[in-house]
Amino acid sequence: MTGCRHGAKNTLVKNYLWLAERLGVEVHPRTTAVAVRPSGSGYRVETVRTGAWSRRGRRVFEADQVVFAAGALGTQRLLHAMQAGGTLPHLSGRVGALTRTNSEAILGAGVKRPAARRHGLDFTEGVAITSSFHPDEHTHIEPVRYGRGSNVMGFLQSALVDGGPRRPLRWLATMVAHPLTYLRLLSVRDWSSRTVIALVMQSVDNSLTTRYQRGRLRTVQGHGAPNPTWIPAGNEAVRLLADEIGGIPGGAVTDAFNVPMTAHILGGAAIGATPAEGVVDAYHRVFGHPGLHVVDGAAVAANLGVNPSLTITAQAERAMSLWPNKGEPDPRPPLGSAYERIAPVAPATPAVPPHAPAALRR
Structure with a gap:
């Protein structure tokens, strides 16, 4: 969740990027792409x-092939900006459609600091996410712990109030009824040691549509049901969690104003069969612009109801496995053609170079 002091957290610089550099890839850190423009047979x-x-x-x-992989919002911003500026005139009008929030709520339960000290509680010990459960067929909840000293998220916590009429007033009444309890929330000292987060996710079909106005992304209701402003099963689970640890259930401060939070923005440049249905085809190629590809969370078309990292990885692995080797014919059908199932392309170079450490060669 927040890194590992012992270097055990598996990150891009330790897997894909490390292997890519060993194969000759040059990485330019601290570099932000602001535009991609057609140039001859390729792009600038x-x-x-x-x-x-x-x-x-x-x-x-200069590049013949360009991959957008800036995360759902980063990729969307770049595509929107280029579409608005006329840089990519043939870009699908579906940019921003099917932007998914994973239908989430970020809740939690915390123990007051004196009680935590008295009982010797420390919820930071152990792996960040060890389990999950499904309270109903559409809802998935992961208990999450943060490492010692990772307390910044504590500034977002507030009283847990169910949705419905006059929610802001009921939230305020709860705060006023227990002033000392909620005044203590202003201090996040030892917050991670005495708090368990409940990440609530749903696989229901709801979405937003992002629009680009004056250089900023704005959202409107998209395809499917309205995005939930609260998830009853999640609130019930957090109250039971609070009972179990002798703590107080809580939600994000924005929840009281019907503004839910998410850790997993997805979509906005989703896969589709045609430009009328998506931004990229089944091989992650951008419709209307040969040589452009979207290979990140922006291409995910649905609320997954789980942490999306493995889905994003699987889609990326599949897309790259279908690319031709340099100088070899492309096995994929022409851009704009109907989908065809094709066999993966064996890489021309080994996945792990000969000069890699012996442990990796094994």
Whole structure:
């Protein structure tokens, strides 16, 4: 969740990027892509130095093939901006459609600091996510722990109030009725040691549509049912969790105003059979622009109801396994053609280079 002081957390710099560099890939850190423009038979990728306040650090890369993998919101922003600026005139009008929130609520239960000290409680010990359960057919809940000292999320916690009429007033009444309890929430000291997060996710069919206005993304209700402002099964589970640990159930401060939170924004450049249905085809190629690809969470078309990392990884692995090796014919049907199932392409170079450590070669 927040890293590992012992280096055991599996991250991109330890797996894919490390292996790619061993095979000759050059990585340019702290570089932000701001535009992709057609140029001859390929594309110009315009970049700036990440975090730069001026135009210094601008660079342009030339490429025949470009992969968007900036996360659902990053990829959407870039595609929206280029569509609005006319850079990619043939881009599907479905950019921003089927933006998914994983239909989530981020809840939790915490023990007051004096009680936690008295009973010697420390919920930071152990793996971040060890289990999950399904209170009903559409809802999935993961108990989550944060490492010692990772207390910033505690600033988002507030009283748990069910949805319905006059929710902000009921939230305020709860706070006023127990002023000392909720005033203590202003201090997040030892928060991770005495709090268990409940990440509530659903696989129901609801979505948002993002629109690009004055350089910013804005959302409107999308396909499917309205996104839930609260999940009853989640609130019930958190209250039972609080009873179990002798603590107080809580939700995000935005929940009281019917603004749910999510840790897993997905979609917005989803897979579709045609440009009228999606932004990319089944091989993750951008409709209307040969050589452009979306290979990240933006291509996920549904609320998964689980942490999406493995789904994103599986889609990326599949998409890359169907790419031709350099100089070899492309086995995929032409862009815009009907889907065909094809066999994966065996890589021309070994997945692990000969000069890799012996442990990896084994």
